[in-house]
Amino acid sequence: xxxNNNPDISPFSMFCLKTLSPLTAQRSPGMPMDIDSPFTxxxxxxxxxxxRFTLFDQNSAIQxxxxxxxxxxxxxxxxxxxxxxxxxxxxxxxxMECKNLPEYESERRESITQIMDRNPEAFRRTQPVTTxxxxxxxxxxxxxxxxxxGNGFMCNPFCKCEGCLxxxx
DNA sequence: GAGTTTGAAACT
DNA sequence: CAGTTTCAAACTC
Numbered sequence: 001x002x003x004n005n006n007p008d009i010s011p012f013s014m015f016c017l018k019t020l021s022p023l024t025a026q027r028s029p030g031m032p033m034d035i036d037s038p039f040t041x042x043x044x045x046x047x048x049x050x051x052r053f054t055l056f057d058q059n060s061a062i063q064x065x066x067x068x069x070x071x072x073x074x075x076x077x078x079x080x081x082x083x084x085x086x087x088x089x090x091x092x093x094x095x096m097e098c099k100n101l102p103e104y105e106s107e108r109r110e111s112i113t114q115i116m117d118r119n120p121e122a123f124r125r126t127q128p129v130t131t132x133x134x135x136x137x138x139x140x141x142x143x144x145x146x147x148x149x150g151n152g153f154m155c156n157p158f159c160k161c162e163g164c165l166x167x168x169x
Numbered sequence: 170g171a172g173t174t175t176g177a178a179a180c181t
Numbered sequence: 182c183a184g185t186t187t188c189a190a191a192c193t194c
Contacts, residue, residue, distance in 0.1 A: 144192085
């Protein structure tokens, strides 16, 4: 009778119960995002401003948020690296053996290609934050381990989390 | 600051 | 594609 107090109900059910917002509103087909090419720096776009750490064009870049990773083993060329995942170069990070830098552009491209080949929407910047989902098991989606909670959003019908407490209500 | 926990990403 | 491993961040002490 009080669904918002039941932590065992799935986020999907809860979402439907509490909001019933139109799902289609979250993914409009003509979404103005360059989904197929999140890293738009090509030879046709000379890097006149190498000091910038964003990889995306200025309009789509995540502004005002400087990532500072501490990656040690991945050369900052995997999605483990927040900077890389967000399409930013590592500048001023505490990472080791970083290759997420303009001077390693070829290796970066190679990694990007590999990741995109596996999942064309892998790069977070291509997904609206609000449509991301989580698979949390132990955090109750109430810690920043949770992608949804960490981004300041409720869990959504696409989440597969267990014992979710990050629910509208 | 060191060690533990967590869940996404990567791998098999 | 499911299960396992690796990874780096979040968290705890």
